[in-house]
Amino acid sequence: MTDLAGRRAFVGGGANGIGASVVRRLVADGAQVFIADRDVLAAEALAQEVGASSACIDLSDYDQVKAFxxxxxxxxxxxxxxxxxxxxTHTSVEEWNRLMAVNLYSVLNTTHLLLPAMQAGGHGRIVNIASEAGRMGSRGGAVYAASKGAVIAFTRSIARESARYGVTANVITPxxxxxxxxxxxxxxxxxxxxDAMCSSTLVGRLGTPDEVAAAVSFLVSREAAYITGEVLGVSGGMGCGQ
Ligand SMILES: NC(=O)c1ccc[n+]([C@@H]2O[C@H](COP(=O)([O-])OP(=O)(O)OC[C@H]3O[C@@H](n4cnc5c(N)ncnc54)[C@H](O)[C@@H]3O)[C@@H](O)[C@H]2O)c1
Incomplete structure (x- = not known):
């Protein structure tokens, strides 16, 4: 178990799925966790269950993030x-905008608003959940893949800008x-x-949200201070060699 006692964590999209597992894991590791999600009911229920705090935030909206x-x-x-x-060719500009707003702009918004205090404090850990689609491309998910590829490039840039302040930034590609x-x-x-998803992995099965959360727990730990700008596939080997 990672020791995150005394650490304060902001988990965007922490109410469901991978984010909810990350919340549970970071709380178990001893961190004080804040769940930011637009699914207010799920966020509140999880916060109450694990002893976290939560707020209803549309993370694609800069001003809503700024308020917290x-x-x-x-x-x-x-x-x-x-x-x-x-x-x-079957998608619309409205759909591109929605995907980019949530998948990319939410990352820009939270980083822009939270990074300055990390830099000032001389310590910080950023982990962005992208996707193997961001490295490999995706048939039927071109804009999704583009948004995740942008998250990878953005995170590496933040790693370059922030290492001198003791802040690491890494990407997990599930x-x-x-x-x-x-x-x-x-x-x-x-x-x-x-079936196609399972056979696209080397291990032949879906992953679990807890397997992603375990990787997050390591990357935000004190022990991971020498790891930054990296892309870690938690994908059953799907992205091996990428
Ligand atoms: N599940 C997979 O197979 C998979 C694979 C690769 C990457 N990912 C990535 O992992 C991340 C989590 O995916 P998941 O499968 O857990 O999804 P999910 O739908 O189970 O959970 C996503 C969470 O994000 C919240 N959310 C969405 N838009 C929001 C917004 N604008 N503001 C605030 N909260 C918002 C939702 O309410 C939800 O709680 C995503 O970035 C996804 O692209 C998932």
Whole structure:
């Protein structure tokens, strides 16, 4: 178990799926956790269950994030994301904007508002949840992949700008993880999509949100001080060699 006693963590998109596992894990590690999510009911229920705090925030809206960014945080984990399955020529500008707003702008917003206090304090850990699609591309997910590729490049840039302040920034690229987001995609695409997802990994199965949370727990630990600007696949080997 990682020792995060005394650390304050902001988990964006922490109410469900991977984010909820990250919240549970960081609380278990001893951190004081703040859940920022637009799903207010799930956020409040989880906060009450584990002893965290929460607020209803649309993370794609800079001003809404700003209202909660007054307090300093040591740890920022960005998990909020939305997906969409359609060939690019069948998508609309409105859909691109929605994906980019949640998947990329939420990361820009939280980083812009929380990083200055980390830099001033001489310590910080940022972990952004991207996707293997951001490294490999995705048939039926071109804009999603573009948004996640942008998160990877952004995180590496923040790592370059922030190392001198004792702040690390890393990316986790999950493969298919069994969450509500994935189940929604499978409901639309059927069992064949689920089979294709499993066989796209080397280990032949879906991952669990807890497996992603374990990697987050390590990357935000004191022991990970010498790891920054990295992309860690938690994807059953899907992105191996990328
Ligand atoms: N599940 C997978 O297979 C998988 C694979 C690769 C990457 N990812 C990425 O992991 C992250 C988490 O995915 P998940 O599967 O847990 O999804 P999820 O849908 O289960 O959870 C996403 C959470 O983000 C919140 N959220 C969405 N938009 C928001 C907004 N604008 N403001 C605040 N909160 C918002 C939702 O309310 C939800 O609580 C996402 O970034 C996703 O792209 C997931």
């Amino acid at each position: 960014a007054g307090q300093p945080f040591d740890i920022l984990v960005n998990c909020a994301g939305v997906d969409q399955h359609a060939f690019f 493969g298919p993880i069994d969450t509500p987001l994935l189940r929604q995609a499978v409901a639309e695409g059927g069992d064949r999509l689920l």
